[in-house]
Amino acid sequence: MTSDALGWDAIDARLVELYPGVEPKHYGTLHRFALGGPDPLDGISFYPRSEPVPHWHIVGYGMSELYAKETDNPEESGWGFEFTFRVARQPDDTDPPIWAANLLQNLARYVFSSGNWFEPGHHMNANGPIRHGYETAVTALAFAEDPELGTIATPHGRLQFLQVVGLTGDEYAAARQWDTLGVLGLLAERQPMLVTDLDRPSLTDDPAVRAEIEAGRARDGSSTGLLMVGGFHWTAEEDTIRLRFKDVTTATVAQAVRDRLPHGRELLLDGNGTRVVLRRAGVFAVRQPGDGLLEVDLPAEAVAALPDALVPGIHPMPGTSHLIVEVSND
Numbered sequence: 001m002t003s004d005a006l007g008w009d010a011i012d013a014r015l016v017e018l019y020p021g022v023e024p025k026h027y028g029t030l031h032r033f034a035l036g037g038p039d040p041l042d043g044i045s046f047y048p049r050s051e052p053v054p055h056w057h058i059v060g061y062g063m064s065e066l067y068a069k070e071t072d073n074p075e076e077s078g079w080g081f082e083f084t085f086r087v088a089r090q091p092d093d094t095d096p097p098i099w100a101a102n103l104l105q106n107l108a109r110y111v112f113s114s115g116n117w118f119e120p121g122h123h124m125n126a127n128g129p130i131r132h133g134y135e136t137a138v139t140a141l142a143f144a145e146d147p148e149l150g151t152i153a154t155p156h157g158r159l160q161f162l163q164v165v166g167l168t169g170d171e172y173a174a175a176r177q178w179d180t181l182g183v184l185g186l187l188a189e190r191q192p193m194l195v196t197d198l199d200r201p202s203l204t205d206d207p208a209v210r211a212e213i214e215a216g217r218a219r220d221g222s223s224t225g226l227l228m229v230g231g232f233h234w235t236a237e238e239d240t241i242r243l244r245f246k247d248v249t250t251a252t253v254a255q256a257v258r259d260r261l262p263h264g265r266e267l268l269l270d271g272n273g274t275r276v277v278l279r280r281a282g283v284f285a286v287r288q289p290g291d292g293l294l295e296v297d298l299p300a301e302a303v304a305a306l307p308d309a310l311v312p313g314i315h316p317m318p319g320t321s322h323l324i325v326e327v328s329n330d
Contacts, residue, residue, distance in 0.1 A: 007066040007077055008043075010154035014161075015059065018148055019047055024059075025096050033062065033112075040108035041083075042066060046096035048089065052192040056097060058085040059149075060104050063111065065156040077156040079117050083107060084146045085164045088197035099131045107141075107164065118143045118162060121180045121223065123172060129198075130166050136198040140172035141165065142180050147193055166196035170204040176224045177259050178217040186212060221263030227256050232271030234294050240322040241286055241294070243276060247329050250310035257310075261303045278306075284320040296323065 003009050015024075024045040033040045041062035049055050064077035071078060083104045087097050111117050118124075123142045130138050142165045145151065149161035165184060167175065175183045186209055188194055203209045231246035232253075245253065253269065257278070260267040266279045274292050281297030288294055298306070301319035309315035309325045317323040 005067050006155040007064050007159075008061060010152060010159070011059070011061060011064075011066075011082060014149060014152050015045070015047075022047060027096075027098075027101060039105050040112050041105055044101045044104060046101075048094070049086075050091065053195055054089050054091045054093075055193070055195045056085075056087045056089050056100070057148075058087065058096075058100055058104070059161070060084070060108070062108060064154065064159045069156045073157065075157050077154050077159045079111060080158060081118070081160045081162040083164055084149060084161050086193050086195040088195050088199075099134075103130060104164065120144050120160075120162065123167070123175045123180050123224075125172060130196075131198055134198060137168040137202055138166035138196065138198050138200075139169050140167040140175075142167050142172075142175060142184055144181070144184050144194060163194060164196075165194045166198065168202035168204075170202045174204065174213045174217075177222050177255065178213055179220060179223040181223075182216050182220075183213070217259065221265055222256065222259030224256065225260065225266060226268045226270060227253065229253060229269050229271050232269055232276075233274040234271075234276055236288070236294075240324060241296070242324045242326050244326045244328070245310065247312050247327050250327055254307035254310045257303070257307050261298065261306075284323070286323070 024047045026043055026045045028043040029037055029039045029041070032042055041060045043061040045059045047057040049057050060083040063079045063082050065071065085100050085104060087100050120143055123140065125140050128139055129136045130141065144163050144165060146161035146163040151158060151160040171183055184194060186203055190203065191197065191200070204213070229245065229249050231249060233244050235242045235244065256267055261278060261280045264280055266277055269276045269278070276294045276296060279297050280303050281299065283297065284299055284302065285297040286294065299319040302317045305318050306325065309317065310327060312327045312329050315325045317325060
């Protein structure tokens with residue numbers, strides 16, 4: 001008899017390879033999301049692990065096409081991934097961390113509601129402890145391919161097992177200012193399998209790790225090419241382009257400029273629909289390809305001057321023709 005859940009079966013088959021003979025603790029939703037239920041993930045499985053450190057290996061079902069092929073992309077199943085999560089546990093703990101399941105459901109809701117998906121190297125600020133009501137320094141998330149499950153082919157297309165990894169605030173800052181996968185590499189040296197331990201200290205408490213991060217940042221610049229900037233917009237007035245910022249946002253923008261443009265990496269500033277791409281170039285140029293996007297090529301002297309110009313006032317950019325940065329206190 002043919003299964004009516006070929007995508008689900010493909011996930012189970014991969015898990016049987018990793019966990020032969022192991023029956024996970026599985027929690028399914030009573031009212032499927034496709035039928036109006038609140039939880040996008042139709043199921044979440046918890047596998048208790050003792051090696052390499054005690055942890056729960058958590059796998060979600062619902063970001064890929066579990067039942068029928070519904071999208072037009074034959075290469076990928078649904079969003080192209082399923083969430084996994086590895087959470088530290090006590091060796092004698094038999095109760096799955098339901099808070100972790102809630103976190104995965106919230107991430108899934110974000111993807112379905114916003115249309116923004118995750119890939120290895122992405123990061124996200126949780127703006128507070130990732131476990132509600134628990135005192136922890138882990139307040140952000142990063143994403144990496146699950147080191148054991150990897151990527152598989154399913155009848156509905158490619159599926160990558162995407163592991164959620166908890167970061168402290170300092171680690172999140174390092175990921176933004178340098179490189180997410182670089183930070184995760186340093187974390188993996190101390191947290192096997194990138195297990196999230198809510199009680200661990202920050203990597204940056206170690207002076208040797210801080211030095212490695214700073215060296216990587218100086219060498220590579222930042223891998224974060226998109227910055228959401230509240231209150232930012234641009235205007236074109238005859239032959240003058242104005243980039244308008246709120247003072248409260250400019251410290252972050254200035255740091256992003258320093259971490260990207262001198263290294264030859266472009267920076268996209270998104271002000272809720274109005275967008276500007278900044279690039280280092282030999283000569284100044286401006287293009288308006290449409291849909292609210294402005295592309296600005298900045299010569300070296302403008303790249304050097306821009307971070308210091310992000311203070312209240314009106315600042316013409318050197319080496320450009322009528323490009324003005326305007327910062328208000330409003």
